[in-house]
Amino acid sequence: xxxxxxxxxxxxxxxxxxxxxxxxxxxxxxxxxxxxxxxxxxxxxxxxxxxxxxxxxxxxxxxxxxxxxxxxxxxxxxxxxxxxxxxxxxxxxxxxxxxxxxxxxxxxxxxxxxxxxxxxxxxxxxxxxxxxxxxxxxxxxxxxxxxxxxxxxxxxxxxxxxxxxxxxxxxxxxxxxxxxxxxxxxxxxxxxxxxxxxxxxxxxxxxxxxxxxxxxxxxxxxxxxxxxxxxxxxxxxxxxxxxxxxxxxxxxxxxxxxxxxxxxxxxxxxxxxxxxxxxxxxxxxxxxxxxxxxxxxxxxxxxxxxxxxxxxxxxxxxxxxxxxxxxxxxxxxxxxxxxxxxxxxxxxxxxxxxxxxxxxxxxx
Amino acid sequence: xxxxxxxxxxxxxxxxxxxxxxxxxxxxxxxxxxxxxxxxxxxxxxxxxxxxxxxxxxxxxxxxxxxxxxxxxxxxxxxxxxxxxxxxxxxxxxxxxxxxxxxxxxxxxxxxxxxxxxxxxxxxxxxxxxxxxxxxxxxxxxxxxxxxxxxxxxxxxxxxxxxxxxxxxxxxxxxxxxxxxxxxxxxxxxxxxxxxxxxxxxxxxxxxxxxxxxxxxxxxxxxxxxxxxxxxxxxxxxxxxxxxxxxxxxxxxxxxxxxxxxxxxxxxxxxxxxxxxxxxxxxxxxxxxxxxxxxxxxxxxxxxxxxxxxxxxxxxxxxxxxxxxxxxxxxxxxxxx
Numbered sequence: 001x002x003x004x005x006x007x008x009x010x011x012x013x014x015x016x017x018x019x020x021x022x023x024x025x026x027x028x029x030x031x032x033x034x035x036x037x038x039x040x041x042x043x044x045x046x047x048x049x050x051x052x053x054x055x056x057x058x059x060x061x062x063x064x065x066x067x068x069x070x071x072x073x074x075x076x077x078x079x080x081x082x083x084x085x086x087x088x089x090x091x092x093x094x095x096x097x098x099x100x101x102x103x104x105x106x107x108x109x110x111x112x113x114x115x116x117x118x119x120x121x122x123x124x125x126x127x128x129x130x131x132x133x134x135x136x137x138x139x140x141x142x143x144x145x146x147x148x149x150x151x152x153x154x155x156x157x158x159x160x161x162x163x164x165x166x167x168x169x170x171x172x173x174x175x176x177x178x179x180x181x182x183x184x185x186x187x188x189x190x191x192x193x194x195x196x197x198x199x200x201x202x203x204x205x206x207x208x209x210x211x212x213x214x215x216x217x218x219x220x221x222x223x224x225x226x227x228x229x230x231x232x233x234x235x236x237x238x239x240x241x242x243x244x245x246x247x248x249x250x251x252x253x254x255x256x257x258x259x260x261x262x263x264x265x266x267x268x269x270x271x272x273x274x275x276x277x278x279x280x281x282x283x284x285x286x287x288x289x290x291x292x293x294x295x296x297x298x299x300x301x302x303x304x305x306x307x308x309x310x311x312x313x314x315x316x317x318x319x320x321x322x323x324x325x326x327x328x329x330x331x332x333x334x335x336x337x338x339x340x341x342x343x344x345x346x347x348x349x350x351x352x353x354x355x356x357x358x359x360x361x362x363x364x
Numbered sequence: 365x366x367x368x369x370x371x372x373x374x375x376x377x378x379x380x381x382x383x384x385x386x387x388x389x390x391x392x393x394x395x396x397x398x399x400x401x402x403x404x405x406x407x408x409x410x411x412x413x414x415x416x417x418x419x420x421x422x423x424x425x426x427x428x429x430x431x432x433x434x435x436x437x438x439x440x441x442x443x444x445x446x447x448x449x450x451x452x453x454x455x456x457x458x459x460x461x462x463x464x465x466x467x468x469x470x471x472x473x474x475x476x477x478x479x480x481x482x483x484x485x486x487x488x489x490x491x492x493x494x495x496x497x498x499x500x501x502x503x504x505x506x507x508x509x510x511x512x513x514x515x516x517x518x519x520x521x522x523x524x525x526x527x528x529x530x531x532x533x534x535x536x537x538x539x540x541x542x543x544x545x546x547x548x549x550x551x552x553x554x555x556x557x558x559x560x561x562x563x564x565x566x567x568x569x570x571x572x573x574x575x576x577x578x579x580x581x582x583x584x585x586x587x588x589x590x591x592x593x594x595x596x597x598x599x600x601x602x603x604x605x606x607x608x609x610x611x612x613x614x615x616x617x618x619x620x621x622x623x624x625x626x627x628x629x630x631x632x633x634x635x636x637x638x639x640x641x642x643x644x645x646x647x648x649x650x651x652x653x654x655x656x657x658x659x660x661x662x663x664x665x666x667x668x669x670x671x672x673x674x675x676x677x678x679x680x681x682x683x684x685x686x687x688x689x690x691x692x693x694x695x696x697x698x699x700x701x
Binding site for chain 2 (some may be wrong): 118129144178210
């Protein structure tokens with residue numbers, strides 16, 4: 001399939017078809033050569049994100065969520081450029097407002113990092129440098145893209161810390177990361193990411209390392225700041241609760257591929273992929289009897305070196321047998337089930353709807 | 365912070381006294397266990413021609429017949445108020461701090477140590493700067509170019525550096541650079557810094573490089589290992605995500621973390637060497653503390669050895685203290701509130 005054909009496949013939201021999406025990922029593959037073989041962390045992934053919207057990327061560990069975000073940020077090392085880490089082989093296109101980032105020089109992408117696109121990481125304790133004060137790290141992020149003196153940058157940093165809800169920012173700015181609580185650190189991390197007013201904010205499991213009570217605060221903060229800064233957000237998580245809370249659109253990933261892609265409403269109310277059903281079924285809920293067991297997905301995620309042929313999910317899928325062997329042989333591509341909602345599955349529409357209505361929905 | 369320093373300094377004093385007891389015991393008790401008598405020790409002062417009676421008398425006058433704890437007390441008192449030595453030809457005064465009185469030169473040890481200290485300090489300061497800068501730079505580049513020709517070459521040279529003893533590299537270097545090419549000073553040259561900084565550096569250049577070669581190797585390996593580890597830290601990814609140039613990421617964020625273990629070893633190495641870079645000084649005929657210790661050992665001059673050992677112990681203890689304080693500067697997580 002040619003790239004242009006793939007681009008046409010990317011689903012646009014109704015009424016926005018003519019407009020170029022803010023971020024568009026086309027047929028992205030990220031492969032890591034290792035001694036054991038080629039690890040296909042991301043394999044032929046396409047999606048788009050409009051300005052001001054939030055895309056939730058969900059999937060199990062190792063499904064390629066973080067690898068995708070690092071690819072957008074240009075944080076993978078290409079082979080032969082540097083030898084400290086094994087290089088990644090990237091292919092496909094990543095358009096940020098029409099510019100293909102993968103075709104640009106690393107130096108150009110670096111100049112965009114932190115300024116146009118910024119990232120919040122999972123564990124704010126290890127993601128902040130323990131040797132420098134919180135203020136130093138925010139000021140550093142600001143000054144690299146803005147030619148201002150230290151005093152102005154410091155004022156900006158204090159302002160940011162205040163906006164992310166850190167009390168007494170003018171004093172806390174001189175504290176070290178270890179002197180902050182987990183929630184405060186994540187707030188500081190967010191302040192650092194927002195220091196240059198980025199258009200794209202990638203939050204890689206921003207609440208996973210945090211206390212549940214703090215999680216809600218951080219999610220609220222991200223939502224508030226998003227509307228304030230009007231930035232696009234990619235929210236990477238394995239927590240469907242977080243997705244339900246924040247995301248406009250959802251991309252479900254499995255073994256480095258897109259399984260299902262649609263609006264949050266579609267994904268939660270009319271999920272179409274057996275894997276999505278599994279994810280929804282394994283979510284604990286208050287309104288369910290304790291004696292009922294969670295609908296866990298059987299088996300384990302596949303090795304990314306030997307991804308099962310055909311649909312990568314077929315060994316774990318309860319419905320693969322209904323497709324006359326196509327699941328084992330033919331790789332399903334994303335195909336629309338309704339406007340703005342695509343799914344990569346061989347099940348035929350009627351059968352899918354029946355399974356959802358009679359077998360899955362009642363149990364959720 | 366101030367209270368901490370005072371506490372650490374007091375502990376250093378305790379540690380030094382313990383060291384002195386141990387060293388004193390080793391030098392004055394073990395010879396006795398090995399069959400030596402107070403007279404043998406006294407004989408070292410009076411010379412071979414003396415009659416047994418004279419020797420015995422001298423032993424008595426020097427207090428060598430007293431119980432060992434009493435002898436230690438006399439010695440300790442000497443450190444603070446000075447002591448008198450009478451070995452037959454009249455009473456000799458050994459002013460405080462009297463660490464001992466040499467058998468051979470019939471001189472107090474302390475002034476001799478003071479005389480030689482500048483040589484050792486000059487040697488160690490110059491060499492340590494060279495090995496720190498060279499070792500860390502090579503280590504950083506090796507880590508960033510892991511697996512390349514530079515890395516393999518540097519690590520090969522480093523292995524050679526760790527393995528080759530100074531008396532080998534030193535002599536080869538002397539023969540080649542000083543005597544054949546005549547571009548460095550010959551062995552035994554030392555010009556005090558106060559006299560001429562230029563000639564001071566010239567006279568010590570070869571010993572510096574030789575000594576630094578041995579240590580730089582170790583530092584390069586340590587820095588390389590540290591860099592390889594810190595460059596995989598999450599905060600390095602954060603630094604890149606901010607859009608910092610790779611150079612800044614490496615130097616400001618990577619190296620900082622890798623330097624902590626290097627600093628520890630550096631403090632201890634410098635402390636240890638200040639007590640006498642024995643082989644280097646011997647190889648290059650430099651009259652420093654190490655050569656002094658060597659001379660003391662060769663001539664069985666126990667007071668000299670005792671003195672040098674205590675001074676070396678003092679340097680190690682101080683170096684430890686400085687390292688602990690520097691830790692707080694380099695790593696805010698261990699900073700004392």
